Amino acid sequence: xxxxxxxxxxxxxxxxxxxxxxxxxxxxxxxxxxxxxxxxxxxxxxxxxxxxxxxxxxxxxxxxxxxxxxxxxxxxxxxxxxxxxxxxxxxxxxxxxxxxxxxxxxxxxxxxxxxxxxxxxxxxxxxxxxxxxxxxxxxxxxxxxxxxxxxxxxxxxxxxxxxxxxxxxxxxxxxxxxxxxxxxxxxxxxxxxxxxxxxxxxxxxxxxxxxxxxxxxxxxxxx
Numbered sequence: 579x580x581x582x583x584x585x586x587x588x589x590x591x592x593x594x595x596x597x598x599x600x601x602x603x604x605x606x607x608x609x610x611x612x613x614x615x616x617x618x619x620x621x622x623x624x625x626x627x628x629x630x631x632x633x634x635x636x637x638x639x640x641x642x643x644x645x646x647x648x649x650x651x652x653x654x655x656x657x658x659x660x661x662x663x664x665x666x667x668x669x670x671x672x673x674x675x676x677x678x679x680x681x682x683x684x685x686x687x688x689x690x691x692x693x694x695x696x697x698x699x700x701x702x703x704x705x706x707x708x709x710x711x712x713x714x715x716x717x718x719x720x721x722x723x724x725x726x727x728x729x730x731x732x733x734x735x736x737x738x739x740x741x742x743x744x745x746x747x748x749x750x751x752x753x754x755x756x757x758x759x760x761x762x763x764x765x766x767x768x769x770x771x772x773x774x775x776x777x778x779x780x781x782x783x784x785x786x787x788x789x790x791x792x793x794x795x796x797x798x799x800x801x
Contacts, residue, residue: 614633614634614635614636615631615632615633615634615801616631616632616720616781616782616799616801617629617630617631617632617799617800617801618630618631618785618797618798618799618800619797619798619800620647620649620795620796620797620798621795621796621798622651622789622793622795623793624796627649627650627651627652628647628648628649628650628651628661629646629647629648630645630646630647630648630797631646631647632644632645632718632720632782633645633646634720639670639671640668640669640670640675641667641668641669642666642667642668642669643666643667643668643669643718643720643721644664644665644666645663645664645665645666645667645718645720645733646663646664647661647662647664648661648662648663649661649662659684660682660684660685661681661682661683661684662681662682663679663680663681663682663733663734664679664680664681665677665678665679665690665716665718665733666678666679667716667718669721672715672723673694673712673713674692674694674699674712674714674715674716674731675693675694676692676693676694677690677691677692677693677716677731678690678691678692679733679734681734683734688703688704688734688735689703690702690703690704690733690734690735690736691703692716692731692736694712696712697711698710698711698712699711699712699714699731701731701736702736703734703735703736704734704735704736705732705735705736705737708736708738710731710738711729713727713728713729714727714729714730714731714738715727715730715731716730716731716733717730717731717732717733717739717769718733719771719773719782719785720781720782722773722775722780722781722782724765724773725743725745725763725765725773725775726743728740728741729741730768730769739767739768739769740767740768741765741766741767741768741769742765742766742767743763743764743765743766744763744764744766745761745762745763746762746763746764746772747761747762748760748761748762748777749761749762749774751774751783751784753783753799754799754800754801758776758783759776759777759778760774760775760776760783760784761774761775761777762774763775770787770788771785771786771787772784772785772786772787773785782797782799783799784796784797784798784799785797
């Protein structure tokens with residue numbers, strides 16, 4: 579059973595569309611936490627099955643993001659699916675410069691290396707070597723620029739995913755007892771997700787999608 583998670587989450591793979599000016603998300607979000615960290619509990623049908631953590635370090639135009647995903651899904655205490663993912667992204671403004679990831683997908687090791695060269699991204703991964711237009715961005719979701727692009731990169735395999743985006747409106751979410759004004763988007767096509775971004779700083783607040791087995795998977799912000 580392979581789940582798209584995160585750039586990643588088990589098959590998490592990936593967005594674009596032109597959105598009206600007032601509803602355009604902020605590019606290169608810095609994350610809502612003061613220390614540059616966003617921590618999420620991953621749930622399946624409301625029950626915790628793991629975590630996803632983003633550590634964001636901004637250095638002028640450059641942003642370095644380290645992502646750690648750990649999923650341990652069990653039925654009646656019996657291990658069913660394990661997914662561990664470590665990746666690093668380096669951005670220059672709203673463009674990806676480099677991405678390297680290492681994944682253990684239920685015992686299957688997968689590596690990915692993406693680097694910008696001129697107007698293309700050179701991708702070396704499970705899907706084989708490829709060149710992709712440099713406007714493509716990872717489907718790691720921390721950066722709200724994903725709702726402005728037509729192509730996303732699966733952060734596990736490097737596969738290119740074409741998506742469409744719909745703006746669903748403004749919503750107020752409660753996180754750790756605090757109300758947060760958010761903008762909600764729906765990705766469809768090769769990659770389906772509902773995403774909520776903070777209306778103020780553009781940071782990721784919530785993720786919701788239906789897994790291949792029909793279960794509901796959600797990322798719940800901890801901080």
